[in-house]
Amino acid sequence: MSEQSLYERLGGAYAISGAVDVLIDRLHVNQTLNNMNQGVKDFHVEPYKAGYKFMVTAWSIEVTGGPKCYIGRDMFEAHKNLGLSEYEFDVTAHEIRNTLYSVGVPPAETNEFMDIIESYRGMVVGKAA
Template identity: 60%
Template sequence: MADESLFDRLGGFYGIAGAVDVLVDRLYSNASANANPAVDKFHTEGGHAGFKFLVTAWSIEETGGPKCYPGRDMRESHAHLNVSEQDFDTVRLEIAATLSYVGVPKQEHDEFMAIIDSYRDMVVDPDKRIAAE
């Protein structure tokens, strides 16, 4: 098991797709996540099922599964959303809560959250970053 990828330890395609199914439903109904007008517009006008597919494919690749993500890189795909630090933290919290809700063990939870954290600088709008103290 020590040599298994995070992808395998999260249950492969089915485990990741199941978690993303829960996550995206939670994000679409989260008032705080939709407080950003650009995100709210995306959730209102964008395809719910398509977003689930993209998040699932991205998660599969990022955790060591096969290359299957057809979307844009994180910087490009979030540039028009004007994501603030608070917006990122809201989604981050929802991801963490979803991982707990679906029963992801602590080690895998922490590894996946480290992946999420590594994307903060690519997702948060440079004009909305909080300077490190």
């Protein structure tokens, strides 16, 4: 029997979408992120929330070994105009890790997912184009 993918070990689409639901709610009220970066603050508004949850869910499903379903831009294109700092990336990663803890994701899967997040740092952090 082959080893299960991270997607399967996380519980599949329903569990991932539940975690993303919590995460995006947390990001939308994170004052550090919203007060430091106007681009982030402009994006963290109610009309974008459902779409943001959908995109993050689809991205998370795909990068964890689930079905190909992400229809968004690559991470560089999606973030290049935000001018995100290392600190803002760290704050976001902290929210992701805490969300995984709060929804009961085991340590091994949390660490594996956080390794994926960290692998995108160079595509997400940078000066606004």
